[in-house]
Amino acid sequence: MDARLDTFPRLMLHHAQVRGSHPACREKDLGIWQTWTWAEVAAEVRALACGLAANGFERGMHLAIIGDNRPRLYWSMLAAQALGGIAVPMYQDAPAADFVFVLNDAEIAYAVVEDQEQVDKMHESMPQVPTLKHIFYDDPRGLRNYESVLALDRLQEQGREFDRAHPGFYDGEIAKGGPDDVSVMLYTSGTTGKPKGVCQSHHAFIASAKGGAEFDRLTPDDSILSYLPMAWVGDHLFSLAQWVYVGFTINCPESGDTVMTDLREIGPTYYFAPPRVFENLLTQVTIRMEDASSLKRWMYAKAMAVARRCGAEILDGKPVGIGDRLEYALGNLFVYGPLRNVLGMSRIRVAYTAGAAIGPDLFRFYRSIHVNLKQLYGSTETCAYVCLQPDGGVKLDTVGLPAPGVEVKIGDNGEVLVRGPMLLKEYYKRPDATAESIDGEGYFHTGDAGFFDDDGHLKIIDRAKDVGRLATGAMYAPNYIENKLKFFPHIKEAVAFGDKRSEVCAFINIDMGSVGNWAERRGIPYSGYTDLAQKSEVYQLIKDCVEKVNVELAQDPALAGSQVHRFLVLHKELDPDDDELTRTRKVRRSFIDEKYAVLIDALYGGKTVQHIETQVKFEDGRTGVVAADLRIETAKTVPIPPAAKAA
Amino acid sequence: MAASERKIGDVILKLERISLAFGGVKALTDITFDVREHEIRAIIGPNGAGKSSMLNVINGVYHPQQGTIVFRGEVRHEMEPRQAAAQGIARTFQNIALFKGMSVLDNILTGRNLKMKATIIEQAIHFGRARREELLHRRKVEEVIDFLEIQHIRKTPVGRLPYGLQKRVELARALAAEPSMLLLDEPMAGMNVEEKQDMCRFVLDVNEQYGTTIVLIEHDMGVVMDISDRVVVLDYGKKIGDGTPDEVRSNQAVIDAYLGVAH
Numbered sequence: 067m068d069a070r071l072d073t074f075p076r077l078m079l080h081h082a083q084v085r086g087s088h089p090a091c092r093e094k095d096l097g098i099w100q101t102w103t104w105a106e107v108a109a110e111v112r113a114l115a116c117g118l119a120a121n122g123f124e125r126g127m128h129l130a131i132i133g134d135n136r137p138r139l140y141w142s143m144l145a146a147q148a149l150g151g152i153a154v155p156m157y158q159d160a161p162a163a164d165f166v167f168v169l170n171d172a173e174i175a176y177a178v179v180e181d182q183e184q185v186d187k188m189h190e191s192m193p194q195v196p197t198l199k200h201i202f203y204d205d206p207r208g209l210r211n212y213e214s215v216l217a218l219d220r221l222q223e224q225g226r227e228f229d230r231a232h233p234g235f236y237d238g239e240i241a242k243g244g245p246d247d248v249s250v251m252l253y254t255s256g257t258t259g260k261p262k263g264v265c266q267s268h269h270a271f272i273a274s275a276k277g278g279a280e281f282d283r284l285t286p287d288d289s290i291l292s293y294l295p296m297a298w299v300g301d302h303l304f305s306l307a308q309w310v311y312v313g314f315t316i317n318c319p320e321s322g323d324t325v326m327t328d329l330r331e332i333g334p335t336y337y338f339a340p341p342r343v344f345e346n347l348l349t350q351v352t353i354r355m356e357d358a359s360s361l362k363r364w365m366y367a368k369a370m371a372v373a374r375r376c377g378a379e380i381l382d383g384k385p386v387g388i389g390d391r392l393e394y395a396l397g398n399l400f401v402y403g404p405l406r407n408v409l410g411m412s413r414i415r416v417a418y419t420a421g422a423a424i425g426p427d428l429f430r431f432y433r434s435i436h437v438n439l440k441q442l443y444g445s446t447e448t449c450a451y452v453c454l455q456p457d458g459g460v461k462l463d464t465v466g467l468p469a470p471g472v473e474v475k476i477g478d479n480g481e482v483l484v485r486g487p488m489l490l491k492e493y494y495k496r497p498d499a500t501a502e503s504i505d506g507e508g509y510f511h512t513g514d515a516g517f518f519d520d521d522g523h524l525k526i527i528d529r530a531k532d533v534g535r536l537a538t539g540a541m542y543a544p545n546y547i548e549n550k551l552k553f554f555p556h557i558k559e560a561v562a563f564g565d566k567r568s569e570v571c572a573f574i575n576i577d578m579g580s581v582g583n584w585a586e587r588r589g590i591p592y593s594g595y596t597d598l599a600q601k602s603e604v605y606q607l608i609k610d611c612v613e614k615v616n617v618e619l620a621q622d623p624a625l626a627g628s629q630v631h632r633f634l635v636l637h638k639e640l641d642p643d644d645d646e647l648t649r650t651r652k653v654r655r656s657f658i659d660e661k662y663a664v665l666i667d668a669l670y671g672g673k674t675v676q677h678i679e680t681q682v683k684f685e686d687g688r689t690g691v692v693a694a695d696l697r698i699e700t701a702k703t704v705p706i707p708p709a710a711k712a713a
Numbered sequence: 714m715a716a717s718e719r720k721i722g723d724v725i726l727k728l729e730r731i732s733l734a735f736g737g738v739k740a741l742t743d744i745t746f747d748v749r750e751h752e753i754r755a756i757i758g759p760n761g762a763g764k765s766s767m768l769n770v771i772n773g774v775y776h777p778q779q780g781t782i783v784f785r786g787e788v789r790h791e792m793e794p795r796q797a798a799a800q801g802i803a804r805t806f807q808n809i810a811l812f813k814g815m816s817v818l819d820n821i822l823t824g825r826n827l828k829m830k831a832t833i834i835e836q837a838i839h840f841g842r843a844r845r846e847e848l849l850h851r852r853k854v855e856e857v858i859d860f861l862e863i864q865h866i867r868k869t870p871v872g873r874l875p876y877g878l879q880k881r882v883e884l885a886r887a888l889a890a891e892p893s894m895l896l897l898d899e900p901m902a903g904m905n906v907e908e909k910q911d912m913c914r915f916v917l918d919v920n921e922q923y924g925t926t927i928v929l930i931e932h933d934m935g936v937v938m939d940i941s942d943r944v945v946v947l948d949y950g951k952k953i954g955d956g957t958p959d960e961v962r963s964n965q966a967v968i969d970a971y972l973g974v975a976h
Contacts, residue, residue, distance in 0.1 A: 096855035097867065207860070208918050323865035684906065 072245035073268040074310045075111075075148040079240070081286075081313040082108035088286055088313065091137045094320040094328060104313065107141060112236055114138070114145035114218070117225030118176065119235065121200055121216075125150035125242070128172045128251065132156045132165075132187075133180025135292045135318045138204050138218055140306060142178040147249050147268070149239050154251045154263070155296040157649045159642075162190035168253055169195045172263055172494065178218070181205040185215055245269040250306075251494055252299050252446050255648040263494030264299075264446045273487035274303060274451035275311035277470040281454055282416045288314040288336045293325050298650065299446040300420060304338045307449070326350075329410030337414050340421040342651070344439070345428055347409055349555050353583050369401035370434075377402075377434030382458050402435040411437050416457075418442050420450065421650065423526075423545070425553030426462045433460070441465050443526060447503065447510055448472075449488040453524050464523035474524060475509070481530045482516045483509040515543075532655070534565030540627030542570065547628055548653070550618060554611040555580045559640050561653050562630070563666055569631040571669040573662070574608050575639055581607070596637045596694050605699050608635055612701040620704035629703040632669050634676075637694035643683045665696065674698055721942060722750030725926065726771065726894065731780035733766055733950075740766040741777065742950045748894070753920055753927045755937045757961075758947035759970060764930040765807060767947065768896045771928065772797040772804055798827055803892035805883040807899045807930075813872035817882050820871055821857060824889030825850045857888045860922075861915055877908035881915070888919065895919065897929040901936055909933065913940055938962065946970070 071077050081090065086105035093100050102110065123129065129146035131139050131153055143153035154172050156165065158180065165187060168174075175197045179185055181204065188201050201215045209215065229236060249268040253261040278284070292305035309316050314336070319328040326347075355366050376390040386394075406412045417432070417439045424441065432439040438457065443465035444450035452474060455466030468474040472486040485508050493499040503511050515533050516526040527533065528543040536542050544562040547570065551560035558577040564570035576599055584607065585592055592598040616629040640646040645657055659666065661680075668676035679693040726748040733741040741763045748754045756764045769775040770782070773792030782789055784800065803824070811820050829836075829850065831843035839847070858864055861881055866874060871882055880900060887895055900916065901909045917940055919925050931937045937944060938958040946954035946961055948970040954961050961967055 096852065096859055097864070098855075208921065210922070320864045321862065327865070 072272065073147065073240070073243045073247070074144060074249060074272070074306070075240045075243060077272070077310045077313075078104070078108055078111065078144055081310070085286055085313055089315045090309075090313070091140070091316055091318070092332070093137050093318040094324075094331075097320075099317075099331070102137065107137075110138070110222070111141045111144045111148060112229065113222035113225040114141055115148040115225065115239070116229040116232075116236055117221035117223075118145055118151075119149055119239075120224045120228035121176070121221070123149060123151060123176050123200075125239075127151045127176065128154045128174050130154050130156060130169065130172070130174045130177035130179075131296060132177065132184045133158050133204065133296070134322060135294075135296055135301070135305065136180055136204050137316075137318055139178060139180065139296060140292075140309075140316070142202075142218075143250070143306060144310070147243070148236065150243050150247060152248050152251050152265075154253075155302070156253065157295055157297045158184065159295075160649060161643065162187040166191045166194045167260060168263075169198055171261075172251060173197050176200045176202075178202045179204070182208040185209060185212065243268070245272070246491075248491060250302060252297065252302060254446050255650045255652065262496055262499055265491045265494055266449060267491050270488050270490070271303065271307040271449050272311060273471060274449035274469075275307035277472075277488075278303070278451060278454065279308055279312045281456075281470060282336075284308065284312045284314060284336060284416075286313040288312065288334075288415070289332065290314065290316055290334045290336045290338070291319060291325070291329055291332055292316045293319050293322075293328075294338070294340070295649075298421075299444070299450045300338060300340075303450045304336075326410070330408070331410075333410060333413040335413050335415045337411070337417040339417070339419055341419050341424040341428065342422070344419060344424065344432060345555070348428060348431060349577070349580055351405070351409070352555065353580070356583075356587070366401060369397035372397045373402065373434035374430070377436065378430055381433055381436055381438060382460065398436065405435055406437065409437075414438065416440065420444065422652075423549040425549070427553060429462055442469075443524065444488075445512060447490040448484055448486075448512075451488045452482075452484050452512075459521075459523075461519075461521075461523055464519060464525045466523055468524070473509075476517055477511070479530065480515045480517065480533075482512045482514045482524065482526070484512060485509045536564055536570070536627055537566060537568045538627055541624055542628055543625070544655075546625070547572070547615070547619070547630065550615045551611065551630075554614075556584065556607060557611060559647075559651075559653070561640075561655070561658055562628075563659075563669070564628060567670065570628050571666070572612070572630045572633045573658075573665070574612075574633055574635045576604060576608065576635060578639070595639065596692060599635045599637055600694060600697060602697075605635060605697060608633070609699055609701055616701060616703050620706065626704075626706045630701055631703055632698055632700050634665065634669065634696050634698045637678065637696060638680055638682060638692050641682070644681075668696075668698055721752045724748070725750045725785055727783040728770070729781045729783070731770060731777045731782075733763075733770060733775055733777040739950050740775075741770070741947075744780075744947070744950075744952050746945045746952065746955060748926060748928055749943075750926055751920070751924050752942040753916070753929065753940055755941035755944045756928065756930045756947065757932075757934070757937055757944060761949075762947040763950040764947055765898055766950075768804065768898055768928065768930060772802050772896055798890065801891075801893035802896065803887035803890040803894075804896035805880070805887050805898060805900060807902065809876075809879050809883055811871045811879060811883055811886070814870055816868050816870055817863060817866050817874075817885075818854060818858070818868060820882055821854045821885045821889045822850060824886035825853060827890065853891070854889055857885045860888070860918070861885050877904050877912075880904070880908075880912070884912075884915065884919075891923075892925060894926040894928065897927065897931075899930050899932065901931060901933055909936060916940060 071080050081104040087103050089101045090104040090107045091102040129151050131142055133139050146153045156168055185203050192198055202218050202221050203215055204218050206217050245268045248265045251263045251265050253263055294301040305316050317332045319325045372393045376386050376394055379386050380394055414437055417437055420442045440455040440460055443453040451469055452472055453465045454469045474484050477483050489510050513530050514526050515528050515530040516524055519525055528545040532544050534542045542564045547562045548560040551557050556577055557574055559575035561573040562570055578595055590603055612630050612633055619629050620626045642649050665676055675695050675697055677695050679691050681689050682692050683689050724747045729745050731741055731744045756767055758764050770777050773794045776791040831846050835843035901912050920927055941958055944958055944961045946967045953966040954964040
């Protein structure tokens with residue numbers, strides 16, 4: 067590819083030229099998929115960019131992007147970049163109060179938002195954000211009588227006028243851009259402290275997109291569903307960087323609730339989802355299979371037994387006996403094929419998961435039904451691009467080999483260090499944080515603890531700062547334990563405690579869908595989440611899961627001491643709105659330690675019941691109180707043999 | 714900021730001295746009230762006050778023994794349901810009246826029934842006018858689906874939906890008729906806080922976007938006081954209050970009817 071194709075706007079123009087009539091973007095509107103070709107996208111972006119310029123947007127400014135995945139929001143990012151500006155996508159489900167910090171930190175003056183909901187949130191934050199002046203919206207519904215906001219349609223009209231009046235302006239602006247300009251600023255979710263703006267250059271994201279595209283041989287004929295939060299680095303890599311680099315087609319779902327249907331209609335060839343999406347899909351399949359007729363259940367059980375035995379091996383191209391191959395082919399005809407079709411995965415060539423650990427059973431399930439699911443490892447600071455699992459070399463418990471162009475080494479304290487073109491330029495206005503995370507040799511400190519296995523695959527254990535020691539001196543990796551618990555479909559979230567304590571205890575959140583269905587099936591009546599969570603049958607169900615985890619932990623000498631001794635099932639779901647989780651659903655440990663101190667004391671104090679009242683925030687911002695008496699249960703642990711203790 | 718800019722027009726529906734009785738039971742006694750164009754008009758009252766009877770009189774299900782109805786200048790003693798629908802009055806019901814076995818899409822499509830002009834034969838061979846009409850109607854239905862944010866259940870049979878969504882589908886069917894006046898019979902009954910908020914927003918959006926006049930019966934006082942322009946209060950079939958939410962709130966007869974009076 068031409069050396070001048072070193073910024074996203076130039077790449078976009080390139081596609082408009084060489085594959086102008088190739089579909090670039092689809093969106094389902096009024097029940098029908100609408101398509102924009104690359105030439106059309108280029109024209110739309112041009113109008114947006116000129117419109118922004120007409121409204122005073124200049125080189126180096128930040129453009130906030132807030133909303134669900136809509137084509138015009140992606141185009142707005144490109145429009146900002148064409149003018150030498152920087153796109154700042156934000157998590158669209160955050161309440162207005164959460165926006166204020168980021169809007170102020172990034173000195174946002176211009177924002178492109180999706181709809182009335184977001185416009186209202188902008189108006190709510192405006193008194194505290196003096197810089198915010200221009201708000202543009204995509205969906206006009208309910209906004210007819212709003213003042214001082216402008217529809218993107220109008221903005222584009224202004225842009226076309228501006229373009230006619232200033233010919234050569236737009237092309238000139240694109241020509242001024244350079245590969246080291248910052249193209250996007252993504253805010254870290256902030257498990258600790260305030261979010262930080264990660265500045266990534268065109269060069270970093272293009273290098274990552276190029277590496278990934280060549281690694282998996284992506285072509286313009288590939289197609290993906292863009293449905294993950296636009297503020298997440300994963301979506302930015304797949305739906306923007308790789309999209310504009312490779313020139314494939316992105317498809318925007320009709321709404322957040324229709325993703326399953328849209329996935330089936332589009333049949334993407336390239337797919338990216340965090341583990342919980344794969345988990346939800348499998349939970350739905352399992353629930354529906356339980357409701358199916360006995361013949362279907364029998365077929366499913368038979369076929370899945372075959373798949374478990376040899377499905378993953380066949381996908382990996384390993385030698386498999388002719389008998390197994392025949393059985394698998396039969397299974398494929400009657401079960402796996404139709405199942406992939408229902409899941410919308412018939413055409414998938416490459417699927418990735420990242421963002422959290424994926425359960426081995428879950429991972430193997432998809433691979434065994436011939437979905438080429440792989441893991442990747444990366445973070446916001448590395449354009450989500452550090453390690454990739456190669457085809458045919460997929461291991462369940464590692465994140466694969468260092469990606470092309472990336473150097474990875476393990477620090478003295480076990481921390482994973484990375485270096486390469488995909489590294490962040492800096493944290494916005496935070497030279498202290500930048501200096502702290504990038505060392506003198508140019509290695510970025512990921513904050514993850516891990517090691518390389520014998521084949522050179524990287525294995526991640528936990529966040530380095532979360533890894534602690536039990537009072538006995540044994541290693542304690544809370545995420546590792548929590549993930550093992552969360553691999554059970556009945557457990558949605560878990561929080562382990564044990565650092566500097568004699569034993570490990572845990573909070574459990576049940577999965578309402580899965581446990582609710584389980585309870586219905588057994589005729590256990592319940593009134594709601596809090597009630598269901600405290601049923602003795604449910605406690606028994608969760609206890610079984612915890613004890614199974616204990617058995618697994620006992621097999622690893624280093625972790626045998628981390629078996630869960632006591633646990634309780636929480637009366638409410640941990641929620642980002644209550645600050646218990648980050649927007650990317652990671653547990654905020656210190657906050658939980660503080661908020662639920664009384665429960666932790668009860669776990670370690672040997673109590674069997676503890677009363678608690680908790681404030682909860684509803685989606686409309688109002689607050690209420692949930693109160694419950696929580697039971698505390700002791701789980702069986704496997705005695706640690708003396709030999710293992712010594713180790 | 715939206716509601717203040719909406720222009721409330723002239724009186725388009727006037728009920729004068731309406732009385733309705735079923736045998737010896739007097740459902741409505743000598744009731745007079747009116748509805749202005751583009752307004753949200755609430756009817757409230759304790760159980761059995763005659764609220765639903767009132768709606769049924771407006772759209773012609775019940776025929777009052779006395780009184781007259783003036784709708785858009787036409788004076789008549791009674792309405793016929795079909796006539797009411799043809800004149801742009803659509804409604805939803807207290808106990809949901811959808812076709813349980815049909816999909817959401819098909820249910821909403823039935824709301825377009827009066828606008829379908831093609832003959833049954835044309836429709837059967839799906840040719841010419843029937844084809845064009847179907848495209849048009851389907852588009853209208855999709856607009857309503859988009860408006861009420863029910864894309865995800867488009868093809869789901871209504872019987873499988875939770876109550877709150879069924880209520881929304883019923884509203885969708887009423888909207889598909891592109892009514893100028895919408896009668897809503899307890900649109901928020903049995904809903905949780907979040908569903909109620911959604912429904913409120915939809916009612917306000919319909920009113921604002923399409924300028925639809927809305928007459929609604931509702932028990933949730935918070936909702937009524939929040940979204941209505943004017944409120945009429947019934948008790949035992951009689952009108953005991955009429956005015957803006959504030960006026961009604963401070964009306965002694967209304968307070969007595971709701972809180973009870975010491976005898």
